[in-house]
Amino acid sequence: MNIQQLRYIVEVERQGLNVSDAAEALFTSQPGVSKQIRALEEELGVAVFVRHGKRIVDVSAPGREVLAIAQRILRDVDSLAQVGEDFRNERQGRLSVATTHTQARYVLPKVIAEFSRKYPAVSLELHQGSPRQVCEMVINGEADLAIATEAIADYDELVMLPCYQWNRCVVAPADHPILRVQPLSLEEIAKWPLVTYDTAFTGRSQMNKAFLGRGLKPNVVLTAMDSDVIKTYVRMGLGVGIVARMAFDPVADKGLGMADAAHLFESSTTRVGIRRHAWLRGYVYAFIELFAPTLSRRIIDAAQAGGGSDPGL
Numbered sequence: 001m002n003i004q005q006l007r008y009i010v011e012v013e014r015q016g017l018n019v020s021d022a023a024e025a026l027f028t029s030q031p032g033v034s035k036q037i038r039a040l041e042e043e044l045g046v047a048v049f050v051r052h053g054k055r056i057v058d059v060s061a062p063g064r065e066v067l068a069i070a071q072r073i074l075r076d077v078d079s080l081a082q083v084g085e086d087f088r089n090e091r092q093g094r095l096s097v098a099t100t101h102t103q104a105r106y107v108l109p110k111v112i113a114e115f116s117r118k119y120p121a122v123s124l125e126l127h128q129g130s131p132r133q134v135c136e137m138v139i140n141g142e143a144d145l146a147i148a149t150e151a152i153a154d155y156d157e158l159v160m161l162p163c164y165q166w167n168r169c170v171v172a173p174a175d176h177p178i179l180r181v182q183p184l185s186l187e188e189i190a191k192w193p194l195v196t197y198d199t200a201f202t203g204r205s206q207m208n209k210a211f212l213g214r215g216l217k218p219n220v221v222l223t224a225m226d227s228d229v230i231k232t233y234v235r236m237g238l239g240v241g242i243v244a245r246m247a248f249d250p251v252a253d254k255g256l257g258m259a260d261a262a263h264l265f266e267s268s269t270t271r272v273g274i275r276r277h278a279w280l281r282g283y284v285y286a287f288i289e290l291f292a293p294t295l296s297r298r299i300i301d302a303a304q305a306g307g308g309s310d311p312g313l
Contacts, residue, residue, distance in 0.1 A: 003077060005040040006070040008033050009048050013067055014140070017049070017056045075275065078141065092121040093281060098134035098143035099126070101226030103270065106246045108147075111290045119283050130198075130225070138275055144284055146273035147291070150205070158273040159303050163292035165269050167262035168207065169248055171234055171241040178240055179257040186214050186264055193221040193239030195230050206266045207242060231256060277304065 007026065012033070015021040019037075023030040041047050048063035049056045059067065095115075099108065104126060112124060127134065127143055131151035137143040139157045146152060152160050170189060172178050181188050190211065199208075211218050221239050224230050227247035234241040235255060248258045272288055272295070274280065285297045 001040060001043055003074070005036045006073055008036050009040065009063075009067060010070050010074060012037065012049070012056065013059060017058070019056060075141070075278065093283065094123045094125065095281075095284060095287060096125040096127065096137075096143040097145055097147065097287070098137040099128060099147040100131060100134065100149070101128055101228075102244050102247055103147045104128050105226070105228065106244070106249075107270075108291070111287070115283075115287050115290055118286065122283050135273055138273055141275075144274070144278075144280070145288065147270065148273070149268050149270045152271045152273040155273070157276055159276050161272040161274070161288070161292070161295055161300060161303055163270045163272055163295065165267040167245055167260075167267050168242055168265050169245045170259045170261050171231060171243055171248055171253070171256050172259075173235065173237065174255060174257040176240065176257065179259050181259070184259050184261060184264065186211055186216055189240065189242070189261075189264075190216045190218045192219075194218050194242060195222045195224070195233050195239040196220060196242040197230070198223045198225050206268055210265045274300075274304075 008022065011022040011026055012019055015025060019033055020030045023033045026033070037048065041049075044066065046062040046066070047060050048066050050058035050060050050063075097108075108126070112126075115122075116124065125143075127137055129137065131148040132154075134143070134146040134148050135151050135155050135158060138146045139155065146158070147163075152158055170178060170184065178184070178188060178192060196207065199205075219239075222230075222233055224233070227243045230241045230243055231247075231253060233239070242261065245260065245262065248256070250258070272292065280300070285300060288295050288300060289297070
């Protein structure tokens, strides 16, 4: 058994059981991958994959256990390499951050500017996606950390680190009657067509829960993955928008007005997700602390050592 064989089975599973695609991703030949997987299965005494003829069609029950262990071993091997790299080049390297549009557009710019000033030799990559997509990027080793509100808690492979709480606001054209309602209520909001986040994004579950708790069924006419798209359609008159409070800028959002809705919805918590037991380079700690000043290196290490339970804010 060797590390290369473990990389082969993990990559085949990642490529949807397509051996040719796995071989291409690993810059090797398809027959070589197949031969090494067979050799590993013979040594283990179990079939990792279910085959129909020569074609792999599924992962076997024992294969799922083997893959889980192989993924952990490969993560540890990568961490070993990072330890050496960290001590050789403490202020050089690459940092890959996976996050949602709202964080990338409204929260991270100041953090990234300050980080780049302090660590000019670190190449920064910013990947955007849904909460589940950004979590999976970290689990798969494509990103060093995830920043999101939803989904991080659903992944046992990630350690959760709470950063800050936020709430929502209602946005509408500046002359819209809803902006003059005092106090703003869910009943008043429900009278209007709504434009808001997709169900997978940015605290949408708290919004749904609030309306349901009052026996209201809002008329959601459009959902989108980012705040700017929502505000574009609000400007067009399609409906009233509900967005994260951080996503409204009175200067940039000319023509729109805002009514705070924090009293109507439960607060949401944005978290950083890091891979459990991952070796973090010094500048990764620095980036996290710039984003969430309460998260010192000591607290991050304690969360890693303690199993990743959410300590709250």
